Amino acid sequence: MKLNERAALMRLTIGLPGEQRQDADLSKTVKEAHNLGERSGRWIKSLYPEDALKPIKKLDNEARSFHDAVTLPFEAGIGILPAALILEYGDRMRDFKGRRENLVENHFLAKYEDWVEWAKKEHNGTFDQSMYPGVDKIREKFYFRTEPLPVPSAAHFQNTVSSLLGTDVESVEERVRDATKEAQQELMRRLVKPVKYMAETLSKEKPKIFDTIISNIEDIVKLAPSLNLSGDVTIDTFVKEMQALTQFDPDRFRKSEVERAKAAASAKEVLTRLEAYKL
Numbered sequence: 463m464k465l466n467e468r469a470a471l472m473r474l475t476i477g478l479p480g481e482q483r484q485d486a487d488l489s490k491t492v493k494e495a496h497n498l499g500e501r502s503g504r505w506i507k508s509l510y511p512e513d514a515l516k517p518i519k520k521l522d523n524e525a526r527s528f529h530d531a532v533t534l535p536f537e538a539g540i541g542i543l544p545a546a547l548i549l550e551y552g553d554r555m556r557d558f559k560g561r562r563e564n565l566v567e568n569h570f571l572a573k574y575e576d577w578v579e580w581a582k583k584e585h586n587g588t589f590d591q592s593m594y595p596g597v598d599k600i601r602e603k604f605y606f607r608t609e610p611l612p613v614p615s616a617a618h619f620q621n622t623v624s625s626l627l628g629t630d631v632e633s634v635e636e637r638v639r640d641a642t643k644e645a646q647q648e649l650m651r652r653l654v655k656p657v658k659y660m661a662e663t664l665s666k667e668k669p670k671i672f673d674t675i676i677s678n679i680e681d682i683v684k685l686a687p688s689l690n691l692s693g694d695v696t697i698d699t700f701v702k703e704m705q706a707l708t709q710f711d712p713d714r715f716r717k718s719e720v721e722r723a724k725a726a727a728s729a730k731e732v733l734t735r736l737e738a739y740k741l
Contacts, residue, residue, distance in 0.1 A: 482508055509577075
């Protein structure tokens with residue numbers, strides 16, 4: 463089955479107003495006062511207190527993490543989203559967007575004048591009102607967009623884009639083939655990472671054990687069947703082997719050296735097979 467029958471491309475773009483701005487006049491004043499060279503530096507102002515955008519940025523990071531988890535790399539800023547995950551992706555992104563809009567309006571914009579008053583005090587006589595254009599203008603700086611794109615097919619590309627960009631059909635097909643292979647390689651890296659961590663952590667004499675030692679494996683095991691875009695049966699087999707590792711209990715690792723050794727051996731066996739596999 464071709465990639466364009468199993469997945470779509472998805473672009474996630476998130477925007478915030480700038481948190482810092484160069485003050486050219488203040489930079490000049492500091493250089494003159496200390497007899498500094500023209501290229502010695504510049505004064506960068508913090509426009510808002512740290513807490514002003516903090517909860518919005520935290521939510522943005524959660525959205526990006528989810529996007530990165532359920533997509534595989536295609537090009538910068540664009541991921542391959544398996545068809546099986548499109549509905550879940552849409553639901554989660556609508557949730558992120560709704561929560562974000564609430565934070566923008568009720569946390570940041572509702573207190574905009576407070577942030578301006580903070581800046582007046584912090585910047586003292588160097589406060590520049592032009593750096594604070596008002597609520598309506600600042601609101602435009604916030605955006606959260608998901609843009610679905612079709613996986614390019616050679617025929618579609620030839621008919622609609624080739625004449626504009628001068629790119630041949632073969633290069634489009636090659637890019638899609640490369641992207642499919644890169645996606646599978648990325649999936650293998652995601653499978654290896656938590657298993658390797660489990661094997662290495664449980665092999666230590668006095669390891670620090672967190673519940674994520676199992677939950678991280680559970681997460682990728684859940685996603686892997688959908689992310690297996692080429693339908694590779696060997697990867698499906700690896701996923702089943704990893705499922706056996708999720709049956710271990712982190713609490714028992716903390717209490718029993720024997721349990722740790724047993725689980726470490728199992729993880730190492732799975733890891734050996736994962737690392738030996740070549741796409």
